[in-house]
Amino acid sequence: MKNATPLSQIYLDANATTPVLPEAAAAAMNSMEVLFGNPSSSHITGLKAKDLMETTRQNAQKVIGADTGKVIFTSGATEGIQTAIISALVEAKKRIEADKLNDVSTSYSLLYGATEHKAVPESLKHWNQILGINAEIKAIPVDRLGNLDKQFIADEAPNALMICTMAVNNETGVYQDLAELEQVIRSANNDIFWMVDCVQALGKTKLNLSQTSIDYAPFSGHKLYAPKGIGFVYIRQSAPFTSIIAGGGQESGLRSGTENLPGMAAINVIFEMLLNTQHSAFADIKTLRGYQTQLVDTLKSVFPAVVFNHDFNNSVPTTLNFAIEGFSSKEIMDLFDAANIRVSSGSACSSKVTRSFVLDAMGLPAWQSEAAIRMSFGPAMTQAQVDEACLRIKSAAKALTHSCMILDNGEIDDKQPLNGLVQLRSGSNCTWVYADQQSKQAFIIDPLPELNDRLDTLLQCQQLELMAIIDTHGHADHQSGRTFLADKHLPTQQTDALGWPQACLQHSQLQYIEIGHQWLVNVATPGHTGDSMSLLLCSPFKDKNDIEQQCQFAFCGDTVLMGSLGRTNFDSSSATDMFSSLKLIHSLIGSNTLICASHDYNNEFTTHLSAECQRNPLLRNTLNGQLDVDGFEKLKAELDSHLCDQTGSEIMCGALTDSQLAGQAIVEYNHQSLNYALANDDVTLIDIREPHEYALQHTEDSSENVPLTRLVDFIQQQQEQKHRKWVLVCRSGSRSFVAAQAMQRLGFDNVAHLKGGYALSS
Known part of the structure; x- marks a missing residue:
């Protein structure tokens, strides 16, 4: 490929990691091939290794301004954090025990910055429990600029055992004024142990640690062009220390284990560049x-x-x-x-x-x-x-x-034309856009407010005439974006409360509007809510019996969800009405029309009644007549009772079942096997990334770009090609796998994907 x-x-x-500089890599290789001795050995090879180690330590001290105190080499910042926290808390426990002997009752705390790397609070929680200190762990608030709340520190530090702050934040690059912090901390509690995470500060800010009262400062090599697995921790001369790795007594008995000499050789090159700026890559x-x-x-x-x-x-x-x-x-x-x-x-x-x-x-x-x-x-x-x-x-x-996702001063001549159905999402919520390129007309179903700007941009860029913006029901879990778009694109259109146009047409006792040569038909399907309706996109039909053959998509809101049915325990819900609505929907669209729901909780994109009946016995027995309305109401209430375990902070619009469709495992190609299949088999490669990604980078073998937002449209178009051999590919393999699962669930029995995507094939 x-x-x-x-x-x-x-x-x-x-800030996540850096490549190893060539000079550092060469030094590491030299230490493995030439200076490979064990620094603890007393022969010449060992002495040379020890000299390299001590030279590296001296340079580390110079870089961080630590002419006093100890520098101990570690595996990285996380080990340095453990070293600092354990050392401080072991000593703090002695103070606590002494206070107990003297009948001193104090409520102790451990402080850390609210924007601290998670390694710090998680380590505090862990060792606080393991050592049985049981202090209250408190996050120090920050302001909108990321600065620590100094008044909070002043108020809390007197009863705190340890305070952990950060020199430079790893997400935002925000730095703290260490001199100001020191003044606040030491004025409040001269005996509190203070650790400063200096990982992101190395090489970016000047440090002079021995001139401060910072007790511990961890560093990591791989954040500054050294290999992973090498770091160091600074410990102030008067700070307590507890070894966390016992053994052969390396590092002067402070940290046992054979020293990582290649890592030290590499990081020493970094130190030399920091110290000798005229001959530095920095x-x-x-x-x-x-x-x-x-x-x-x-x-x-x-x-x-x-x-x-x-x-x-x-x-x-x-x-x-x-x-x-x-x-x-x-x-x-x-x-x-x-x-x-x-x-x-x-x-x-x-x-x-x-x-x-x-x-x-x-x-x-x-x-x-x-x-x-x-x-x-x-x-x-x-x-x-x-x-x-x-x-x-x-x-x-x-x-x-x-791709019409942003506008560029109105220059839209080279846009990619939109034709057919698009699925846009915000979390599990779905908005559906259908455009007819020939007539330049479009409609939007269940518009989300988070997508207002994108939808507006799409309409402008594609120069589409918006015919309707419709909600399938009144949503309990989010606001509709319909008003914003209607005010801008349909200011004079008269509609009902959900956006259905009053100036609609009627055929076979059904209301519809025309979109190009298609009909969008309104069918009242109450149950999930009293106002729920289904919108069927069909070619013109003779009568109701003809709809199934002409129907392409059914926008059923939350009446039929992938893996469930919409809940019926809202005040406006009715399980009795849903029972009738399900039968009506089935009579109109049959078993294989694609259903486009308002929510997609499991990344399944779309479904049809045949697939849902296979895994949902409540739906199956309702549609095949084995269940009457009383039985449906009872079982539906039982299904809805599971919602209490799933709501959390989100209002779930249907209780998801655990049942999944039985099917074969998705075939996964690797780079080599896919190249063979492309050369020797009748395989069609589909790139499912979005058009803007595809335009920037794709393979010569890709015959088609089918973005996930257009996957439902593609599935509908390929209903007669379900046995064709498709191989889906994306950046990492995650999206292609999910899409392949969705297609297989709907009967595409030869769909496969490229494991690891382009990331592992280039």
Whole structure:
């Protein structure tokens, strides 16, 4: 599988990790091939190794300004954090026990910054429990700029055993004024143990630790061009210390285990570059700030809705944290990844978290936290790399304009035409857009307010005439976006409460509106709510008996959900009405018309009654006549009773069943087996990334781009091709796997996907 236009990557995720500098890698290799001795050995080979180790230690002390105190090499920052916390808490426990002997009753606490890396509070909780200290663990609030609340510290520190703060935040680059903090902390409690996480500070801010009262400071090598697995921790001369690794007595008995000499050799090169700036690959602060400004200006120029989540006046120049209104963090990450720009959403250690606890703590709006993108680089960044990054950002934005996701001064001549059904989502909520390219007409079903700007942009860019904006029912879990769009695009249209146009047509006692050559038919289907209706998109039909053959999509709201039926325990609900509505829907659309629901809780995209009947006995027995209305009401109430275990903070619109359709495991190709299949078998490769991603990067073998937002439309078009061999591919393999599962569930028995996606095949 060949990339059509391979690009070298622009790596802008340095706060997660960095590549090893060639000079550092060479030093590590030399230590493995030449200076490979054990530093504890007394022969010449061992003595040379020991000299390298001690030289590295001395350079570390110079870099962090620690002419007093100890520097102990560790496996990384997490071990350094454990070392600091255990050392402090073991000593603190002695104080607690002494207080108990003297009948002193005190309520103790452990303090940490609310924006601290999760390794800190989790370690505090762990060792607080293990050591039986049972102190109250308190987060120090921060203001909107990310600065720690000094009054809180002043109030809480007198009874605190330990305080943990951060020199530079890993998500936002916000730095704390350590001198001011020290004054507040020591004025409140001169005996409190103070740890400062300095991982992101190394090489970005000047440190002079021996001139402070900081007791512990962990560092990590892989954040600054050294290999993973090497770090160190600074311990103030007077600070207590407890060894957490006992054994052969290495590191002067402070940390046992054979020393990581290759790691030390590599990080020593980094230290030498920091100490000898004239012969260094590292840029100075002024240059780095210039790089940041260039990136900021580029983002502002191509994304007018960009918002930066931190103030540049109190953050290091190597970190940018921003959000683009109307786009999720995943969408921007996927977009940049297609342009071979590597960024992250917040902390790489919590990449599966959907929002940033750091930005939440700073009090930023929820959408900024959920849409946050972190762009970070190291001091070895070059002007050429920044220039290329800016070009890629511009090309990524241009791809969005081609896909009608943003407008570019009205220049929309080269847009990709939209024809057919599009599924847009916010969380589990679905909005459906149908466009007829020939007539330039469109309708929107269940518009979400979060998608208002995107829908508005789509309509403008595609120059579509909006015929209707309709909700399938009154939603309990979210507001409709219908009013905003109707005021702008249909200011004079008269509708009912859900947006159904009063100026509609009628045929066979059914109301409908025309969209191009299609009919959108309104069918009252109460049950989930009293006002629930289903909207059927059909070709013109003779009578009701003819609808099934002409129907392409059924927008049934929450009446039929993937894996369940809509709940019927709202005040306006009626299980009796739902029983009748289900039978009516079945009589009109049959078993295989695609149903487009208002919610998709399991990423299944669409369904039909045949698939749902296989896994939902309540629906199956209702439609085949084995269940009467009384039996339905009883079983439906039992199904709805499971909702109490699923609600949480979200109002669930249907109780999900555990039953899944039985089917074969999805066939997974790797790079080699797919190349063989493409050359020797009748296999069709489908790239399911969004059009803007596909435009930026795709393979020469891809015969078609079917984005996930158009997957339901594709499934409908291929109803007669269910035995064809399809192989789906995306960036990482996650989206292609989910899409393949959805297609297989609906009868596509030869669908497969590329495991690991483009990430593992390039």
